[in-house]
Amino acid sequence: MNIGDGSDYVGAWTFLLPKVAPSQPSAEWRRIADMTRAALSHLLDHALLQFPLAVTSETRAERELQITTALIAVPEELAPWVEVLRERQQWGTLEISGKSIVESPRGDRALDGVLGVSVAVMPYGSSISVWTLSDVWLPYDLNGRPQPIVSAFNGPRLESALAEIERAVGVAAVGEDTRFAHRDGYTLRNRRVHGNVHGDVLDLQDMGYDESWIVERWPEPE
Numbered sequence: 001m002n003i004g005d006g007s008d009y010v011g012a013w014t015f016l017l018p019k020v021a022p023s024q025p026s027a028e029w030r031r032i033a034d035m036t037r038a039a040l041s042h043l044l045d046h047a048l049l050q051f052p053l054a055v056t057s058e059t060r061a062e063r064e065l066q067i068t069t070a071l072i073a074v075p076e077e078l079a080p081w082v083e084v085l086r087e088r089q090q091w092g093t094l095e096i097s098g099k100s101i102v103e104s105p106r107g108d109r110a111l112d113g114v115l116g117v118s119v120a121v122m123p124y125g126s127s128i129s130v131w132t133l134s135d136v137w138l139p140y141d142l143n144g145r146p147q148p149i150v151s152a153f154n155g156p157r158l159e160s161a162l163a164e165i166e167r168a169v170g171v172a173a174v175g176e177d178t179r180f181a182h183r184d185g186y187t188l189r190n191r192r193v194h195g196n197v198h199g200d201v202l203d204l205q206d207m208g209y210d211e212s213w214i215v216e217r218w219p220e221p222e
Helices: 023-044 075-086 148-169
Strands: 011-017 053-059 065-072 093-096 100-104 107-111 115-122 125-133 179-182 186-191 214-216
Touching: 011 023, 011 148, 011 179, 023 075, 023 093, 023 115, 023 148, 065 075, 100 148, 115 179, 125 148, 148 186
Parallel strands: none
Antiparallel strands: 011 125, 053 065, 053 093, 093 115, 100 107, 115 125, 179 186
């Protein structure tokens, strides 16, 4: 199932890129553009993102914030978009999203809101983050029901993609536990009562959320 935008992420991983001095926005965009393309390519290869990709961009120059949107409709448009990215002259951020294939014993579906990518090119440092609002990587869903097959189908795909991004950008991702899950490297596991590995799995209500936060209930319990 998917939790709605505006909640805490179910999981998030940030690749903090080593700072290069002197840091200028144009040089940073040239550096991070190719890394962004590599990250997207690995997620696309595992069907964790699919075209079309929606991009929301924020740039700031002389205290003026500019927000633009773009659509990368087909694979052939990715390389030209990266070239445009390389020419940017201002600090800014990107939010990139698209449908993700979720696998289940009952078949596969392309769903919105499962996973996205955030890119930041700022004076204090640059980063690429991968985040998810879905529980399909977890042994139990967010209502505390076991889903061993769903997690076995989807968890390794995410873990592999994140490991490939690490090799592409040259740094391991960092991140913290979220309200919904513990983070073990590139895998996620359910929170349990009092943090005890043998305790009961926490559900949405335990985490301070209600059913209204669920925007996609598929896949159903096994």
